[in-house]
Amino acid sequence: MKFPIHIERTEVSHLHEVDFNQLQFGKWYSDHMFVAEWRHGRWVDCHIIPFGNLPFSPASSALHYGQIIFEGMKAFRGPDGTPLLFRPEMNRLRFNLSAERMGMPTVPEALWHDALNELIWLDRRWIPQQEGASLYVRPFMFATDRFIGIRPTEFFKFIIITSPAGLYYSRPVKVLTMEHYVRAFPGGVGYAKAAGNYGATMLPLREALQQGYDQVLWLDGIERRYVQEIGTMNVFFVIDETVLTPELDGTILEGVTRDSLITLLKDKGIRVEERKIDINELIQAGREGRLQDAFGTGTAASVVAISEIRHRQNTVQLPPVEERSWWKQLKAELDGIKYGTRPDPYGWRVPVQSKLVAAVLN
Ligand SMILES: Cc1ncc(COP(=O)(O)O)c(C=O)c1O
Incomplete structure (x- = not known):
């Protein structure tokens, strides 16, 4: 050795x-x-x-x-x-x-x-x-x-x-944005698993819990408009059969689960866009009934459905989890690979x- x-x-x-x-x-x-x-x-x-x-x-x-x-x-x-x-x-x-x-x-x-x-x-x-x-x-x-x-x-x-x-979560999670707090900004340490990143989120998390939410959906530190990630998870949205997730810009953690899901999705021929996602775009899609699914991904939680997103006075309710196939299928596939119950071509x-x-x- x-x-x-x-x-x-x-x-x-x-x-x-x-x-x-x-x-x-x-x-x-x-x-x-x-x-x-x-x-x-x-x-x-x-x-x-x-x-x-x-x-x-x-x-x-x-x-x-x-x-x-x-x-x-x-x-x-x-x-x-x-x-x-x-x-x-x-x-x-x-x-x-x-x-x-x-x-x-x-x-x-x-x-x-x-x-x-x-x-x-x-x-x-x-x-x-x-x-x-x-x-x-x-x-x-x-x-x-x-x-x-x-x-x-x-x-x-x-x-x-x-x-x-x-x-980690036995039920879908409710998330809200907090514009008066910022988790990460360009040039900072958002992409690192540095302990301070988590210590600084304790107060916002407590406030989120007090308001009946499970986690904060972080917005970018400059315009307070673009979605970053959730607590200890990356975040995905499905709009018009396209899967969206924030791009890796140095402010979010490069999740292993995130990378794995993108690979699984692309191999199925599903369109995945890694890009800036405006919170208003999500609210709009939610209002028009085009937000088909939303979920968080991470090692601790695997893939967990989001049931509600709140931003300012706007609340978007996602369709009931039983009616959503995206998060459930992806979780089953990923967990199957992890636990050795499904083939692992990768x-x-x-x-x-x-x-x-x-x-x-x-
Ligand atoms: C801030 C943050 N984002 C995202 C993730 C998800 O990353 P992974 O899928 O590698 O667990 C984690 C967990 O490690 C995290 O702490």
């Missing part, structure tokens, strides 16, 4: 404490986690250790200046029990894009691959069997320099934790393979 991993196995597994029929997103964490350190320009001290609290200095620069990035991916249990990942290389590339934007070191392919595979293999019994459930995998990195001054940092931790998770499904854990511990 290029990055030798030392494994310390837990003495007490918590697996039996989990009620796999009542999984909530982010409530349980599996027995182990992966931790590596960036010191003197190299990734060193790679460990898989029992999940637990971490010691670090209260002067760590991540705590003060938010130099933190993360990824979100899932491991699925295939029909024969094999743990499966979905396009894990896409997450590595995006993690490294985020790292570069935030002035952090990148993670080489070998480190990413071995850390993910060995950790998931070791905790493979934590991958739920229940329909629609999976093991959520959260790689993240933060600066650990013990220094309260703003300067480029030199010390980082790269960690992966995993969490058995059920469906090679997106990657079986988890272990050299170390399989050879040494099992």
Whole structure:
């Protein structure tokens, strides 16, 4: 192994404490986690250790200046029990894009691959069997320099934790625009999975929830007119049999689910337009009965139908979800590829393979 991993196995597994029929997103964490350190320009001290609290200095620069990035991916249990990942290389590339934007070191392919595979293999019994459930995998990195001054940092931790998770949304979502808040603007960090992007949305999200909505539908930061994305999802609309989604302009996250759906749609010969989408165009199409479907896409939620869009005083009600085939078909196809119940002509499904854990511990 290029990055030798030392494994310390837990003495007490918590697996039996989990009620796999009542999984909530982010409530349980599996027995182990992966931790590596960036010191003197190299990734060193790679460990898989029992999940637990971490010691670090209260002067760590991540705590003060938010130099933190993360990824979100899932491991699925295939029909024969094999743990499966979905396009894990896409997450590595995006993690490294985020790292570069935030002035952090990148993670080489070998480190990413071995850390993910060995950790998931070791905790493979934590991958739920229940329909629609999976093991959520959260790689993240933060600066650990013990220094309260703003300067480029030199010390980082790269960690992966995993969490058995059920469906993120069990019903369609209602979204509203908020013109007095902005999530991202050109030249900013909207395309990065930087922690601050999410921290800054907590207040708007709370206000949205108070108004009876599930998420904010973000508008662009300049004209407050063009749709960007929803909370932790990219967004798609179907108007006159054409599928529309905001273009990748540096302000939205380049979703793995987004890319996968565009590929599926184009391969069916369906017209997909990646472009600026004016919120007024959506309202108008809704009024004229031409807005056939709207849905959010993301690793956590897969594909989730939108039932209502509100912008200022305008409310657009989408047709009842049972009458909409677009989101449902796409979700079934994508989930089928992920769970190994449908053919995967794209090679997106990657079986988890272990050299170390399989050879040494099992
Ligand atoms: C802001 C944001 N947009 C979109 C997505 C969807 O991306 P993906 O499909 O890769 O999960 C996510 C989730 O990662 C997100 O956090």
